[in-house]
Amino acid sequence: MTLSTSTKPLILLRAEYKPNEHRTPLTPSHLSSLTHKYNFIVETSQERIFSDKEYENAGAKIVNQGEWLHFCERYDKDGTGYVLGLKELPEPKEVMQCEIKDESKKIPIETPFAVRHRHIMFAHCYKYQNDWKSTMQRFKEGNAELLDLEFLQWDNGRRVAAFGRAAGFAGMAVGMLGYVAQQQQLEKNPQAQNVNLQLDWYRNNADLVNLVKKQLATLKEQPVVLVLGALGRCGGGAVQFAREAGLPEEKVIQWDLEETKVGGPFLELLLKPHILVNCIYVNGKIPPFIDQELLSQVDSRKERRLSVFVDVSCEMSQNNPFPINNKITTFPDPLRRLVQPLEGVPPLDCCAIDHLPAMIPRQSSEDFSQDLYETLARLGDADTTRELDQLEKLAKETDENDPEMDEKKHLRVWYRAKALFQKKLRELEESQ
Numbered sequence: 001m002t003l004s005t006s007t008k009p010l011i012l013l014r015a016e017y018k019p020n021e022h023r024t025p026l027t028p029s030h031l032s033s034l035t036h037k038y039n040f041i042v043e044t045s046q047e048r049i050f051s052d053k054e055y056e057n058a059g060a061k062i063v064n065q066g067e068w069l070h071f072c073e074r075y076d077k078d079g080t081g082y083v084l085g086l087k088e089l090p091e092p093k094e095v096m097q098c099e100i101k102d103e104s105k106k107i108p109i110e111t112p113f114a115v116r117h118r119h120i121m122f123a124h125c126y127k128y129q130n131d132w133k134s135t136m137q138r139f140k141e142g143n144a145e146l147l148d149l150e151f152l153q154w155d156n157g158r159r160v161a162a163f164g165r166a167a168g169f170a171g172m173a174v175g176m177l178g179y180v181a182q183q184q185q186l187e188k189n190p191q192a193q194n195v196n197l198q199l200d201w202y203r204n205n206a207d208l209v210n211l212v213k214k215q216l217a218t219l220k221e222q223p224v225v226l227v228l229g230a231l232g233r234c235g236g237g238a239v240q241f242a243r244e245a246g247l248p249e250e251k252v253i254q255w256d257l258e259e260t261k262v263g264g265p266f267l268e269l270l271l272k273p274h275i276l277v278n279c280i281y282v283n284g285k286i287p288p289f290i291d292q293e294l295l296s297q298v299d300s301r302k303e304r305r306l307s308v309f310v311d312v313s314c315e316m317s318q319n320n321p322f323p324i325n326n327k328i329t330t331f332p333d334p335l336r337r338l339v340q341p342l343e344g345v346p347p348l349d350c351c352a353i354d355h356l357p358a359m360i361p362r363q364s365s366e367d368f369s370q371d372l373y374e375t376l377a378r379l380g381d382a383d384t385t386r387e388l389d390q391l392e393k394l395a396k397e398t399d400e401n402d403p404e405m406d407e408k409k410h411l412r413v414w415y416r417a418k419a420l421f422q423k424k425l426r427e428l429e430e431s432q
């Protein structure tokens with residue numbers, strides 16, 4: 001079956017492979033509004049917050065999971081199409097349990113090392129993350145292309161689409177749930193080594209807010225929260241959640257660039273809040289905000305108030321401004337104990353889940369898809385050149401007198417994304 005034609009490129013919306021991932025970058029209603037530009041194939045998924053039927057009604061053809069592995073041979077013979085997804089592809093040799101369309105069974109498929117085709121997704125390999133070389137190598141070996149969703153940026157550097165608001169919203173919720181669970185456990189069993197926190201996902205935001213409100217009501221005193229990067233998307237979501245959960249304004253401390261301009265480490269972060277939610281966007285090395293030395297000093301003086309640290313930013317690269325934690329946590333095991341409680345010193349638990357918006361998948365998918373779809377509409381018009389010089393030139397080309405100048409901003413987003421991929425390939429080659 002070849003769905004792609006010379007006039008309409010093909011987009012395959014693949015299933016997600018991370019557990020508890022119910023989000024999608026493209027909702028059925030936005031897909032429907034793009035059918036004049038593209039043909040769509042959607043991999044079946046029981047996990048996705050929108051049903052197969054909704055996508056089918058919107059104009060997509062539903063196929064089995066794992067079909068992205070055969071995208072070129074089976075569907076996109078002219079090579080103009082793209083595979084659209086959200087999170088990382090399965091690891092090489094990982095056996096995916098793939099759902100079969102219209103059947104309640106799954107079949108195992110092993111993932112190859114080389115990634116083929118052109119992918120739009122979050123690959124988390126452009127900021128020298130621990131396994132960036134092997135991820136890039138997979139794309140190189142398969143002669144594939146990666147247009148990373150994190151690096152689709154407008155001319156001013158702002159991201160086109162991000163899950164920020166939902167991440168901060170959910171991050172503050174987890175922080176508060178973790179704090180309540182911690183307090184309850186300290187009362188019942190002060191010797192316990194870990195907090196047992198069960199997290200779920202919520203069909204809508206109000207259910208989550210109501211749950212947290214009920215939990216907070218069991219405390220004798222409401223916690224103080226501090227949001228770092230409060231003026232950004234994630235930070236805004238975190239502040240919004242704290243307000244919706246009923247915390248008074250004086251208990252919601254907001255810091256952004258102004259408050260941190262003197263440079264870290266910052267003693268106040270350990271002394272003022274019970275819950276710290278880090279939402280800053282780091283794009284280079286900065287002095288640490290809390291390091292082990294500061295933490296140990298404060299604990300030896302029994303001064304620390306902070307007992308739950310939620311690292312929404314999850315910057316686990318060499319630029320991590322919170323070197324006290326360098327591990328991601330997960331929905332089944334959300335809190336990692338950094339410091340055990342001692343006489344006069346509270347425990348310190350850290351949550352660093354890197355897909356927090358998955359807790360509120362409908363709202364976060366709708367927001368993301370709303371931000372992305374207009375730019376996605378222009379992807380098919382982006383030049384397919386792979387020459388870095390040419391791509392960089394196109395990415396900057398602006399002409400005040402061009403009547404299509406505004407429209408072309410979407411094209412420039414794609415040219416920049418393509419140029420960045422070429423640059424990263426070169427960096428990989430140079431590092432070998």
Ligand SMILES: NC(=O)c1ccc[n+]([C@@H]2O[C@H](COP(=O)([O-])OP(=O)(O)OC[C@H]3O[C@@H](n4cnc5c(N)ncnc54)[C@H](O)[C@@H]3O)[C@@H](O)[C@H]2O)c1
Pocket residue numbers: 162163164165167228229230231232233234235255256257258260279280281282286311312313314315353354355356357
């Ligand atoms: N954990 C998750 O599930 C998840 C989901 C989405 C985004 N994120 C991450 O969250 C981070 C923030 O994303 P965003 O979309 O909100 O970014 P953003 O650009 O909208 O906001 C970042 C904010 O941080 C502030 N900031 C930057 N450096 C600072 C500093 N040194 N001191 C104080 N404030 C500083 C900026 O002024 C800005 O207000 C990113 O690293 C992103 O990858 C995580």
